[in-house]
Amino acid sequence: MAEIETKCIHAGYEPKNGESRMIPIIQSTTFKYDSSADMGKLFDLEAEGYFYTRLANPTNDYVAKKICALEGGSAAMLTSSGQAANLFAIFNIASAGDHVVASSSIYGGTFNLFNVTMRKMGIDFTFVSPECTEEELNAAFKPNTKAVFGETIANPSLVIFDFEKFAKAAHSHGVPLVVDNTFATPVNCRPFEWGADIVTHSTTKYMDGHDATVGGCIVDSGKFDWMAHKDKFPGLCTPDESYHGITYAEKFGQTGAFITKCTAQLMRDFGCIQAPMNAYFLNLGLESLPLRVERHVANATAIAKFLKNHPKVEWVNYPGLEGDKYYELAKKYMPKGTCGVISFGVKGGRKAAEDFMGKLKIGMIATHVADSRTCVLHPASATHRQLSDQELIDCGVSPDMIRLSVGVENVNDLIADLKNALEN
Numbered sequence: 001m002a003e004i005e006t007k008c009i010h011a012g013y014e015p016k017n018g019e020s021r022m023i024p025i026i027q028s029t030t031f032k033y034d035s036s037a038d039m040g041k042l043f044d045l046e047a048e049g050y051f052y053t054r055l056a057n058p059t060n061d062y063v064a065k066k067i068c069a070l071e072g073g074s075a076a077m078l079t080s081s082g083q084a085a086n087l088f089a090i091f092n093i094a095s096a097g098d099h100v101v102a103s104s105s106i107y108g109g110t111f112n113l114f115n116v117t118m119r120k121m122g123i124d125f126t127f128v129s130p131e132c133t134e135e136e137l138n139a140a141f142k143p144n145t146k147a148v149f150g151e152t153i154a155n156p157s158l159v160i161f162d163f164e165k166f167a168k169a170a171h172s173h174g175v176p177l178v179v180d181n182t183f184a185t186p187v188n189c190r191p192f193e194w195g196a197d198i199v200t201h202s203t204t205k206y207m208d209g210h211d212a213t214v215g216g217c218i219v220d221s222g223k224f225d226w227m228a229h230k231d232k233f234p235g236l237c238t239p240d241e242s243y244h245g246i247t248y249a250e251k252f253g254q255t256g257a258f259i260t261k262c263t264a265q266l267m268r269d270f271g272c273i274q275a276p277m278n279a280y281f282l283n284l285g286l287e288s289l290p291l292r293v294e295r296h297v298a299n300a301t302a303i304a305k306f307l308k309n310h311p312k313v314e315w316v317n318y319p320g321l322e323g324d325k326y327y328e329l330a331k332k333y334m335p336k337g338t339c340g341v342i343s344f345g346v347k348g349g350r351k352a353a354e355d356f357m358g359k360l361k362i363g364m365i366a367t368h369v370a371d372s373r374t375c376v377l378h379p380a381s382a383t384h385r386q387l388s389d390q391e392l393i394d395c396g397v398s399p400d401m402i403r404l405s406v407g408v409e410n411v412n413d414l415i416a417d418l419k420n421a422l423e424n
């Protein structure tokens, strides 16, 4: 199975003779065994299988396997949300007293998770500009640094992550690079091919793609050699007393240790599991992902050009648009295109932005992005409402900024809708 379109349909689940063609929804909390000895083997991580859906469920695993194949990874797991995926991906390797280097251009929810909540857990973060020099980046590392984090296409700033620069710095300091690949999806970017070690997703966005389910996923490349940096990663490289003295990196090797530990410890203790029914819906979204992503990119490119040439539009950010600040980096890492999200400013500032949005008929006002329906958000009057105009500018959100998430509707209808709202 070489190509991604084929994997989106077939990877992860192969029905045997007479079995259901679609993945079965195993809507069961628990699983039955013939003997206590059989069950005991599961608790010892000696045998593969399921015993309680708070830790793992077969439906989820079929879908995780599909996403794993799309990213070219070695192991994967679903989580209840994108937030849970990023929490687990970092907390699996960093605990109280540790430190993480993160790009400052990341999703606001992730920034808050790191900068507020995970600090309360005792983990320290240094945020670096995605445009920092190699020297500045290297200077951010400390002896207790355990990971580097970034976003392929940052939500909402649309900054493109320079994988090679960040991977080089991470690996020269003996730590993995963790990348949130939500906006690009594996259709447009495969971070493992550029040096990332762990990939996370909010599957709530393009992967589900239909406004139906909140979910997340973590994929391991299997390429990071934990045992070569034994002192930094005691959780993976020394015995886990809460699991009968298992050493994950020895027992499950480089390809399986990260996800096994994450399931056995973090899913066991936090229980941020995705409902099997949601995993089923997510799988439906994945089947058409390449078709939708292609259309999102085509529509967004046409709309970015339309906006760029419109006299009432002050500025346009779209990394797929020639002349954009990130066009060259986007071309390098995402030759097939970036995503469907554009940000732009209308002339007349905050008031003009609000008026414009109120006049849209197809584009709906919603906090959601990266979905089949076109939607718009004015960050200054919604997600960033509490900030003053100066504070907005300081955090890269200008008062006139509109985030437009271009859907898969007919592009002429969308352009007519935007034109009407701008001109009337």
Ligand SMILES: *Cc1c(COP(=O)(O)O)cnc(C)c1O
Pocket: 081, 082, 083, 084, 107, 109, 110, 151, 155, 180, 182, 183, 201, 202, 203, 204, 205, 214, 215, 216
């Ligand atoms: C939405 C989003 C998240 C959070 O995902 P949820 O599924 O809403 O928890 C994380 N990262 C990025 C890039 C996102 O866009």
